[in-house]
Amino acid sequence: MAQLTIRDLYDLLSRASRRRDLEQDGIRLVYDGTAIHLSTADQPDTVIATARTCGFVTGSWDVTAYQASVATVMAWMRMLDSEDLIDVSPFWASAPVLIAFTPAGGQTGAFPVIACPTAPADRRPLLRADGLPPCPE
Template identity: 70%
Template sequence: MAQMKIRDLYGLLRQAPRRQDLEQDGIRLVYDGTALHLSTADHPDTVIARTNTCGFTTGPWEVTAYRASITSVEVWLRINPEYGDHLIDVSPFWPTRPAGIAFTAGGGHTDAFPAIACPTTPADRRP
């Protein structure tokens, strides 16, 4: 899990390319334990944006989400009443296949979106 300010996450996701600008429909999020990095599935080594995390931290993870999922997260963050300097948790999860990515803000506001790939999925949860 990565924890960061909602404002910072929203700013990061707004920098993701539009769907028509992508060769593949995937946005890659990589958490290294201190920052969340954004790139695309077709250019994974080109970091488009990053934001530092604060608060609770966990081990590193990586997930590639559908561009439509990222757009939905942006909309969800805009209507979230906790927007601003409050913290939000971002983490991959594997309740079923395929993997997903969950966003949890204060006050129990949680939503989850499907992922294309999650290389950090535990071995016993991989397809």
């Protein structure tokens, strides 16, 4: 989890490039324990923008998410107080599924993840006590 102000996160995401020809183009967010760095999936080593984090510190993480989802997340953030803190963290079950945004005392907003290299390598589906998957047959 990284914690920063909603304004700083909004400013960071607004720097993501808009590419009309690639609607599902990925953006890459890398948290190093002190800042979140933004780049694109096709140029991961070129940092477009950086936002310093504040508040709580956790382990580093790296996600690539859908560029097309950024506008939705930004629209949701415009309804929040820009000075409040927001938690940003990858969330996965049996595979990386989303990156979650949780403002203090608010509801979580999220968007899909393409890849999460920092997800646990030993993740596997949850099994019932009888060894079968918890899905209906």
